[in-house]
Amino acid sequence: MGSATGFDFSAITSPFRMQPGLRRLAPGAPQLTPLRPGDPVLREKLAVLTEFAPQALLAAPGFDATPALAALCGHAAAEWPAAWHHEAGAWHAPWLGWSLAGDEPQADGDAAPDIGRCLSALPREWRLPALLCLAFAEDFAVIDGDSARIPWLAVCLPSNWAPEEKVGRHFAEVHAPVADNQLLVNAGEHLARLVTQPDRWERFVWTITRHPRLHAHPDRVDPAPWPPAATADELASRAFFRTEHQTFIPVPGLRQAVFTIRVSVTPLTQALADPAQARQVHDALSTMSAAVLAYRGLTDARDRLLDWLARRAA
Template sequence: MAFDFASVSAPFRMQPGLRRLPPGATQLTPNAPGHRALREKLAVLGAYAGQALLCAPGFDPSPALQALSEHAAAEHPEAWSSLGAGHGHARWLGWSVREGQFEPHANAQADIGPCLHALPPPWRLPALLSLAFAEDFAVIDGRTAHIPWLAVCLPSGWAPEEKVGRHFAEVHAPVADNQRLVTASDHLARLVTGDERWSRDVWSITRHPRLHAHPARLDPAPWPATADARTLAERAFFRTEHQTFIPLPGLQQAVFTIHVTLTPLTQALASAAQAQQLHDALASMSDAVLAYRSLTDARGRLLEWLQARAAG
């Protein structure tokens, strides 16, 4: 399911924004060889696996991981198969993992083998799932509202290693204007680990050109001070996250999925109406949100360009 532009609204508010997924809506997006998300995830797992694959002490992710594998196989049998606990076959990528051991197939993508080999055996199946799909994954515990497990290669300006094992409220503590998110944390954790499927969409405008946006590897350079509105817009990207929750009510858990997309801002808007929507949302952001999203110095020029685009 693509990003829902209706999520771009004014006045802008940091809020849960949950919507029920309609029957039949898919939650995963298979990666094919050459896909951008696959390339970036391979690079991250090759260099920074310890910051992407994380588990809180004492937590057993096996039941949730098996449920995710079975969900993937049911939703996209052409791309993934699951033949029991500890087993998964990424059909499009040509690799399988069984009880921590990996095996190539006739269509094996060569650079995946060294990536799996370098990982501890318990992490090979989660890594293959992460490579097989564009989404990142986390497990939410509805009983404690904690996040005990993550496989996140493409974070949006946050460090997964600082979030594992923490309460929902702690995870969102650094977010600007976060009162609604923090207050609703325990309720949200119970809601998304119930029987229904939920989704939400979030967005931002960024100068960073990669899906992988770990704060330790973001370019610290500011927005160019001398660029005019058009030049600035040409250097900007519209970053979106389509987030869903795969409920595991028998476990009182959910698998949280995050599908990141990055589109040049000048190509992201399908109509003058969308340009006006984005203009109005950006114009209504508080100073705290602008600072949190590193947009303070760019907002005036972005608003100028968006207004011109909205005017046709």
Template sequence: MAFDFAAVTAPFRMQPGLRALAPGAAQLTPSRPGERALEEKLAVLTQHADQALLAAPGFQAGAALQALCAHAEAEHPQALQRNADGVRAPLLGWGLRGDVVVGDGPAEIGRCLGALPAPWRLAGLLSLAFAEDFAVIDGQTATIPWLAVCLPSHWSPQEKIGRHFAQVHAPVADNRLLLAASDHLARLVTGTQRWERFVWTITPEVRLDMHPQRTPKRLWPEDADAEGLARSAFLRTERQTFIPLPESHQAIFTIHVESGPLAEVVTAADEAAALHAALATMSEAVLAYRSLAPARDRLLEWLAARAGGAAR
């Protein structure tokens, strides 16, 4: 997982948590056939593209998409290549010549891209070529006018498109810091510096796609002991980064969702201690928002044991 456990802090607070990206740090992750994120994204774009690919009325994403293509090619030329005719994703075996789908990769990928409306095929190709989901942030209005999000974490992209940062984060528990910083954050991430942040939770849901209309919330087992509960739990993480487009006062927001069995991901005592401290200091509102209240005490017991007494 790309998750950095240094981002787990206590006392836990819902806050921006931005940190500057080091020069040369990559922001994208190439996808390959057979990988879990690609398979789930392909299913969403095949069956629910209208829930994932969204633009505010009148917004033109062409310049931002071309900037994303240039960034992707510079970081991972093995995953995305541009030429005079169009763009291709060699690892997928598919590309676009203009808006015509070309290639000889897995047939289901070609069918999916061909079924998308022509103006959305480049966004679809980028979504499949990389593990990240994407959004465009407008720094002048602090709104999100464009989304290509296949793997949301219990939120609906249809409800966020065109909204102000404050409206987007309104449902978040203990959101005072996020709301107060909304306009400042929009200006900050659309400047010249590249930023990243990490988000995490513990969940009984294995799927990456958690759109509320497609994935009903899975309940924690009531009768499992601490060990049994932990064995059925997953650490779900997001690495979020911002590719700034300062000339247009915009940024491309990237979201890399990963999920792994808690007992396999948390192997070091200091990792368990960090999660224990954070979980122990979550407010009741945050526990309810993240559906952690029924599992909190058992997770704390398991994390304390995994930390070897380091958790207090």
């Protein structure tokens, strides 16, 4: 299970609105988070790529991801050379103990064999994206600024959406199921053009969920409702604060960007240790529309969560 470390609580505003919330990334701020063996994020990603790769690694017909992958690999090597670098014609992920020479996995020393088995089982064109997904906590997608479409995804840890239903779709189509989505949809083409320019951008997303796993593909999310008889304290003890830190890495020479998504899941009681943070979440939750509450699965839990949050804020 990930932690909410790095989440910026200033992104939680009230009254709550579904909006882009983009802001310029601070100069020099890292956009990637390297993983080491034993990290829970790595375990979940490896399980997804081993069992459900066709739902995680997707490309629109005819799309060439080579420039975007080159930009991502170069950015990763510049940010974290100890965790990702190119040498002797191969991309190396030293902290994992694995490399790709061309598209052939190679173990560096006493590397865990499960990563090699996973990579070898994938189509050759997906081995480099998969190794990137395992070397870093972030998932990745490509945004095309000219068409406002998403032609390529390497997403192991979706938040209640199915990557296979989004690949190749227009930004407006991707966000069509989102409740109160008008601000997002109206800004879609402008946002696609903005994030594929040289400036770097970020945004933060959050929700409260009853599901503890990082991997929340709708096919594998427990459909059980919030326990109706649980008290406010009992409900909060079973709830989790799910966040995403999203950034954009421009692809030089093309109107494209690599969209990075880092998911964290933290027990609610641990995530909101500060009364001021509890107050922020309380005020945002209290102003969510009925449509947003239903979309996020919070309708039945809202009043009890507000009770707990108010007491935590006090």
